[in-house]
Structures are given as structure tokens and as C-alpha cells.
Amino acid sequence: MLDKELRSMIGDVKDGRMDRRAFIKRMVAVGLTAPLANQILALGGVAMAEGASTYKPTKRGGGGALKLLWWQGPTLLNPHFATGTKDQDGSRLFYEPLACWDPDGNMKLVLATEIPSIQNGLLAADGKSVTWKLKPGVKWHDGKPFTADDLVFTWQYAKDPATAAVTIGVYRDITVEKIDDLTVKITFPKSTPFWADAFVGAGAGQILPKHLFADFIGSKSREAPTNLAPVGTGPYKFVEFKPGDLIRGVINPDYHMANRPYFDSIEMKGGGDAVSAARAVIQTGEYDFGWNIQVEDDVLLRLEKGGKGKTVYAVGGDTEFIALNFTDPNVEVDGERSSMKTKHPLFSDPVVRKALSLLVDRESVKKAIYGRAGRTTANFLNGPEKFVSKNTSWEFNIEKAAKMLDDAGWKPGADGIREKDGKKLKLLYQTSINGPRQKTQAIVKQACQKAGIDVELKSVVASVFFSSDVANPDTYPKFYADLEMFQIPLSQPDPSQHMRRYLSNSVATKENKWQGTNFPRWVNKEYDEAITAADMEMDPVKRAAYYIKANDLMWQDTVFIPVMHRLKVEAAANNLRPVISGWANETDNLFDWYREE
């Protein structure tokens, strides 16, 4: 709507020329809900804020050894070949991006000097290019200077299909050019409101040294000795690497940030399991930090009693959800089940979907399973804060669900299971094998039974469930079930990639070998429009409104039943001050870690 008017009105409210209530009234008058109007106001004019640092030490080094425990140890140290976050974490000890994400999802500068914005002229107003200024005087660990050439090279390296980099998706469509030794310009093929993907964060942003990788681009990439012995610009210099077992580094005395790093050496040990990792950090204090402690809260609470460490939580946007299948998983059309040519026999009645969402007892799931590591939510999109809808709600109410089904004609049969027109409310509910998931399944099944819905549970080994094996019927994209539960990590503080998955033209089908990302096979024109518009929208306020609308559409249609907004759980020694962001890898803010004396 009326962009200019909205902008000037926000300005009016800020300057005190318009009263807040009047603003909201006008918004409601043009069809926006009051909470949404409030939200728009809250983020009016907010571009990208710079993250604050909580780092206290006043000199470099002197902190002794930092011992990290990664129960899945990194297996390689080239971030562009990383098969999982563990490899990105390990590489990030040595390599650095231009900027990273702080715990609030704000940008923090690493190798750049300024956050690009339209105001400072570094970000094009149409969102088609962004210019980065590099920090002068930064040196690679071998003493060679860090320049714009390294960024241009990293781009060429990653986008070359023969290199087989996993970050190719980020780099292949952009153009990176060198303006001068300390300036690069990234050009996007179309307006890109989230321009901080290339060269930012640990996921795809880590920059490689041109002088060491130049001979190993393309098909020779796997022969590079530096794949296993990184030379970066980071706070620690590489010493030793044993895949899956150990990484060692020592302090970089020439590090480009003042008074950093705090620790004299670093060690990252791999192997084992999450519970014993928690034990080694919290109970015996053998290690300072334990990664990804997915352990039941009961166990953690017990370990923390009188222990030497504690758990640390980071809020991100990871949502554990139950997805509903909009196609029929039991009918085969042209050699494919869950085909777009079918409609789900039960879920085509929206009442059934609504009733199901009333039967997921999120409070019990939180209490019995996730504890401190979860938050209940009605939303599919749970972060960053400015994209989270306040218009939705959830409740757990078996009677209400039963009544809704009664009213819609789903009457209990002789066996207690509801049916209508000969179709019984029998559902297959699948997920990956994982303790908390099986417990959640049991809680949902119990409530459904009370409401007269028969639920059959199925659990699939994670390596199958999450694989892209075309021949296997049990993968999540095939979705040969009525319900399925898992989570898709939101790996950057922006919802664009995450929400683009559910566009109508991205449905997973036999034709695209089930590589389509829209696995619920939900088709909604309004949603497509909102997402497409958000992808082109440079105004942060309007863009947020589009994503909130998209989330609300999913909620109205009950495409997903969000079970839990999950937090990252880590274990840390009592005196360690780690900086963990829910929007980044655990080691992304490592330069700011220190120990309280």
C-alpha cells in the first residue's frame, strides 16, 4: 500500500507530530490489524543495526587454552566443501567473513569497515548492488596482505561447478568486481533485499586466500593441501588437524581486532555423543565448551547441580513443525504417490486441519521434552523478531476439536473413529528417529485418540528421512504420509530463503526428482504474491509486513502446525563468556569469547 504515505506517517510519529493511537487507527482503516500496525511502527526506519560487543579484556592473549568439545568433529577445513555445520564451525576458527551475526541477528563487522546501507551509499537504492569496504592492513597467517583480489577469487572458486563447492548456490548468480584493493562491488541479477549472504557469516561467507588456492580451482580443488591446513585471517593460527578427531590452533599475534583474541591456544575435540559431552563440560569440567547439547532438560538440570558448568541458550528461528500433506499419499498416479493430481481425502476439509492443530499440546511437549530449550508458538516463522507475526494464536482443546469435527459431519463410528462419507479419520504420522520426536509423536497421538482420530506413528532413520535418495519412499520430500514432523534450520537472520521454499512452483514431484522444496504441496496464490513481492521489496517495513502476511496465510490454512520454537543449547564452563548467536555458527563470534577471572 501507499508506501510514501506510510513512511511519512512513521516519521510523523517519531517526531511526535502524530500520536501513536492515531497512526494505528489509520492503519486499521486501510485493512491492517492493530498488532501489525504496532509492529510496523516498532521497526519503522530501522535499517540494519550494528551488533554490540560485550568483550571486556583489555589485552591480547593471556587466557590460556580454550578447550572445545564438538561431539561431531569437523571432517574437513575448507568451508566451501562443508557437508554440515560442524565443518563450517571448524573452518571458522581460521577463516573469516566480512561480517557475522550477533545474538540478536544484527550484523557485526569482521573484515569490513562499514555496514552497507542506502544512507551511506554503499547499498544501491534498487538493491541490485552492494559495495564493501575492506579493513586495511589485514594479513593472512602467512604474512601476505588481504585484499579485494581474495574476495573476487573466492567468488570465482565457489561458483565454478567443477570445484563442487556446496556454497555455489550463494555465488553463482552474483558478480563480484574489484573497485580498488580495499573495495569490492557485488552485483545481483535482481533486487536483493537480503544482500548479506555472500561473504557474510560462517555458512557461505568465509573468504579463502587467493595466493594459496589459485592453482586449485575447478576440478583440481580436491588436491589443495590447504583443504586440510587452512591459512586464514582469523584470531587463531592453524597448527594441526585430524579429521573427525582434533583441531589445534594458537593465538594470532597480528590479529586485526584490538585486544583480541583472549585465549593463547585453542583445541576442538570431536567424537562421542551429546550426553557425555555435556558431562565433560558441566559435570567434570574437562572441557570449556560443548557444542549442540541436544539432551533432555531433566538430565541437564541434574548435571548442573553443583557442577562446573552450565547450559547456554541462543534464540534463533528454528521451528519444529508438523507438516500436513495436501495431496493423497495413498493413491498412485503415474508412478508417484502424493501426486499434485490428487487431493488429500481428509485434509481437503479445512475443519480437519484446524481440529488437528487444536490437538497438539505444545505446553506438555515443552514441559515433558524441550524444557528450557523450547518456546511454544503459533507461528511457522519465528525470527528474527521483526518478522514474527503477532496476529496468530494457538490453543490445546480436545473438546473444541471434537465439537468442530461433529459440526462438520465427522461422526464417531462403531470403533470410536470418526468418519464421513465412508472416509475414516486415520492418519499416518512420520518423523525421523530422535528421542524427543518420538515422545512428541506419542503426546499428539494420545490427544488425537481422545478426539476420535486414529493416528499411526512411523519413524524413519534420519539418514534416510533427510536424504535425497530418489529410490527411497521414506524421505521427507516424498512425503508418503499424512503428517510429518521435523525442522528446517533458519541459517541466516532473514526469512527469504526459508519462506521461498513453499512457493507453488516449487512443489516436490516425480518430475523434478522430488528436489522441489515445497513438500506439503500447498498451493496458494496469495502466498506466492507476498513472497515474490517481498523478494523485490527494499523497504524493510513493507518487506517485514509481507513475510508476516505469508506466515499468517500458512497459519490460516494450517499448512504447518508449529510444535516448538527451538533454541540452540550449548554447555559452557561457569567462568567462560561465550558469545552464541541463534543466527550463526557457534564459532562465528569466537573473537569475542573470554573467561571471567
Added chain:
Amino acid sequence: MSQYVLRRLLIAIPSLLGISAVLFFVLALAPGDPFSELATNPNVPPEVQAALRAKFGLDDPIYLRYLHWLNAMLHGDWGFSFVSRMDVDKLILQRLPTTLYVIGSAQILALLIAIPVGVYAATKPYSLFDQVANTLAFVGFSLPTFFTGILFILIFSVTLDWLPFVYTTDIKATGIHWVLEMIRQAIMPVAVLGLFQAASMTRFVRSAMLDVIRLDYVTTARAKGLGQATVIVKHVMRNAMIPVVTLIALQIPAVFGGAIVTEQIFRIPGIGSLLISSILSNDTPVVMAVTFVFACLVVLFNLIADVLYGWLDPRISLR
């Protein structure tokens, strides 16, 4: 003799080929692929995953992949780890010293316990010592290593805080301190593995001794007026050890496998934990190489046992 060894080696070739084929096809049929973790990462478009699969030849028909593997193996190329993007032989060699150290020490510990206890128990069957040794042996091999491992951790690391339970390969000390630290961290895993081995071996030594001790030539030796120690050590033990040596030789490959669980519990970066993590990440070339090494070890130690048998007991002739 040399003819016999040569013939056995030639027979081993088709059986190793058969083993490798079975291993390869079973692994290829197993679900999942090394790049499956990328599927849930929204940063990685699905076609990238497909391109990676194509690049590493995962989409070729199974028999072609097997022939490629076999051809490379014949040229001494062990393959290339998808997950670490490095050569498999390097990965294995990196892990081998730790495994040899831990398993070797455990095996020595087992022998040091089993032989004296077994021999002494056999000389006084059904005495109090024998009863106690038997009972402990039964308890020992009834308790799986994952249980005793966790029990040890709870007692010695958590409660008493004497020993570390995370095994590190880079100890920051030199000289005698390094040796002491190396021993200290190996105590628990070696004890867990060694005691488990010792339990069954004690039973075996005892029964082998009992078989021999009743023979006539032992009575003759005693009748000659030889002392108890000489009879037992020189006459009985030497003959009783024949089956024991065979058993140990045959057990060595099995011990490599048995250490997998212990390595996982104590985070020992050995071959076993490499196998587990490779299986979990579907890194087929590594799994293939490690299992194939195990297969070769089994075949090799079978041969060694047979040769040893003939050498220890000339009555058995090898033809």
C-alpha cells in the same frame, strides 16, 4: 611348507574378491548418501547436491562403481573420502597408531591376567581360587564393554575425579610427563577392553591346561621326580598353549571390531570410531576400506594361525 603358504594365499584371492563384492553391494544398497545433510540446509539448492552426487560418481550403476573401486584398489588407490575430501589411506594411517596402542595394551593386559590365572586355576581345579576366578570370569564376559565403560567413567571420572574420560591425541607435555599422561588416559579404555578379553581367555587357558594335565606323559614327568613348577611350565603349558596361540591369532581381527564401542565411549580417535562416524555420514569409500582391511586381517590371521599350528605341533602336517 612354502608351497602350502603359496596355495593358501592364492585361495585367499577369490575369497577376498567375494568379500569385497558383497561389502560393496550391501553398502550400495544401504539407504542414504554422503550429501544428505545438505538436504536440510536451505542455503544449498537441491541441484547442487545432485551435481555433487554426479561428480563423485554416485549416480553410476552399482556394478560400474564396483569395477572402478576394484581397479583403483589394484593400483593401490584406496579411494577418496566424500566427507573429508582426502585420501582414505591417509585417514586410516592417521588413526592406526592410536588403535594399535590401545588394542595392543589391552591384549597384553588380557594375556598377563589370563595365562597366570588360568594356569594356576587349572592346577588346583575346584579350589577356592578356581571358584573365585571362574565367577569373576563369568561376570567379566557377561558385562558388555559399553556398560563397564560407562561404569568406569562414573566411578573414576565423575565421582572420584582421578582419570580423564576424553582421550586426547595431543598431550601438552614432554618427556616422562607425556608418557605418564598417555598411560593415565589409556587406563580406563585398556582396562575395559583388557578385562573383557581376559575373562574369556582365562576360561580357555584353564580348560586347555586341564585337558593336558591329565595326560599320561605328565604323570610320567611327575614320576621322574620333576618339581611341580617344571612340570607345569615346561611340560604342560607348552602343549596347552597350542590352541591358545591359535585363539589369540584368530581373535586379533575381532578385537579391532570389538574396540569400536569402547573407542566411541572414550572418544579414542582410532579405526573403530572412524568406521562409526563414516557409517553415520554414509562415507562409503571409508567404510569400504575399513571393512575390507578387517576382512584382509581375518584372512591373514587365519593363515598365520594355521602355519603356527603346524610349527608348534609337528604332528600336524601341512600339505
